[in-house]
Amino acid sequence: MSDWLKWTAPVAAVMSIAAPAHAIQYMSVEEAQKTAFPGASFAEVQAGRVWKASSGGYFYYDHVVGKHLLIDYTVAIGADGRVRRVDILNYRESYGGEVHDPSWLAQFVGKSNSNEVRVNSDIRNISGATLSSTHLAEGVKKVLSYHASHFR
Amino acid sequence: MPATSASLRRAQALLGTFVEIDVTAASRSCAERAVEAAFSAVADVHRLMSFHDADSDLSRLNRTASSGAVPVHPWTYAVLEMALQINRHTDGAFDITVAPALQRLGQLPGVSDATSSAADIPAVDAIELLADQRVRFSHPSVLIDLGGIAKGFAVDRAIAALQDCGARSAMVNAGGDLAAFGPEARIVHIRDPRSPDRLLCQAEVRDRALASSARRFDPFRSAETTETAVIEPTTQMPARAAHGATVCADKCMVADALTKVVMVAGKRAAAALARYQASAIFVSSDGDIHTTSDWQGVLQHAA
Numbered sequence: 001m002s003d004w005l006k007w008t009a010p011v012a013a014v015m016s017i018a019a020p021a022h023a024i025q026y027m028s029v030e031e032a033q034k035t036a037f038p039g040a041s042f043a044e045v046q047a048g049r050v051w052k053a054s055s056g057g058y059f060y061y062d063h064v065v066g067k068h069l070l071i072d073y074t075v076a077i078g079a080d081g082r083v084r085r086v087d088i089l090n091y092r093e094s095y096g097g098e099v100h101d102p103s104w105l106a107q108f109v110g111k112s113n114s115n116e117v118r119v120n121s122d123i124r125n126i127s128g129a130t131l132s133s134t135h136l137a138e139g140v141k142k143v144l145s146y147h148a149s150h151f152r
Numbered sequence: 153m154p155a156t157s158a159s160l161r162r163a164q165a166l167l168g169t170f171v172e173i174d175v176t177a178a179s180r181s182c183a184e185r186a187v188e189a190a191f192s193a194v195a196d197v198h199r200l201m202s203f204h205d206a207d208s209d210l211s212r213l214n215r216t217a218s219s220g221a222v223p224v225h226p227w228t229y230a231v232l233e234m235a236l237q238i239n240r241h242t243d244g245a246f247d248i249t250v251a252p253a254l255q256r257l258g259q260l261p262g263v264s265d266a267t268s269s270a271a272d273i274p275a276v277d278a279i280e281l282l283a284d285q286r287v288r289f290s291h292p293s294v295l296i297d298l299g300g301i302a303k304g305f306a307v308d309r310a311i312a313a314l315q316d317c318g319a320r321s322a323m324v325n326a327g328g329d330l331a332a333f334g335p336e337a338r339i340v341h342i343r344d345p346r347s348p349d350r351l352l353c354q355a356e357v358r359d360r361a362l363a364s365s366a367r368r369f370d371p372f373r374s375a376e377t378t379e380t381a382v383i384e385p386t387t388q389m390p391a392r393a394a395h396g397a398t399v400c401a402d403k404c405m406v407a408d409a410l411t412k413v414v415m416v417a418g419k420r421a422a423a424a425l426a427r428y429q430a431s432a433i434f435v436s437s438d439g440d441i442h443t444t445s446d447w448q449g450v451l452q453h454a455a
Contacts, residue, residue: 003422003445004419004422004442004443004444005443006440006441007440007441007442007443024161024163026161027162086164087162087164088162088164088165088170091163091170137165
């Protein structure tokens, strides 16, 4: 049987390190378009927001905003008016607080786009809380109702 | 080192949360195929084991298993088998029959007419796993929820799908329940359950899984923590032994389920953790931080 080790820490010490704002880019709009409608070309219907695919169907780019969360996502709707796929392009999570701890910030100094993306040394794997995806589901519903009233 | 490789990172809204997968494979098309297969496996688990979906295996069991044997998908059967095994090895601290209590707390839909705490036998003993992947409930008031284990199982299926597609390394993170394989260790930050905008610990995950449970919070509305979603089976009330728990194990399904055991049993979970070769960290209700002696993480305040 394993024994437990007890760590009695002043709360202030534990609290002194803020979680990082969590920002990730997964896909570009173009990548999401290609994934949803392979081989199609796209005509912009509404600047930067809605496209019509040459193979039939529509492609939407939208955002959901929560108090602590911002998600850019796309919805591909087939010619039959049904959702073909939903992709998350960006995901920004923040608790409104900047990162205060200098040693935390120091690790970002000198990083740029030209740096190799070090998948495993990145600051983005977080455990300990489940974020609800309810807002995204509401966003997709909103896109669907917009689609039904404009393009159906 | 291989001459070429391609890395991808993708996210989908599944299992009521965000599932993120990053993968490295020999080519871009291989990585894309692997990610699609992995998300598809997670979506399959979601379809089979969702409490909210009336067509899921789980909902069919809850509706009809008390009046006759119900055939289920092999994955559903495997999860039920593991759930019952962990129940036995934890003196009932892990219990999939707490669904009525979750309904009473408004954390699952539906109105509970079951009186599981007053039953003559523990409701979990009424679940019968029969031959040919059929399941029967020997008591009419049994209502199960796999929310404490299915997410971990989904992560394990996603990892298997990525490996089957020939990925070199990958990580799957389903809202904090995660697993990774490949040559490099991945750093995972664990939130402080008392204050989710802070970090408690940093752990390295390599060919292992890690899962966390905490008193519930909804970062869309508030960063404040609220009541836990983990039910203490003996009282049918929210568990109070810990603010939050994180468990590291070989399989994410096991890690996921054992977080509930630590939330319910606190330090008494040690024997169950040892049986599954799992390590853990938790913050007890008095604010002390406890780790098993084999816990590999680095406490933030000690750094």
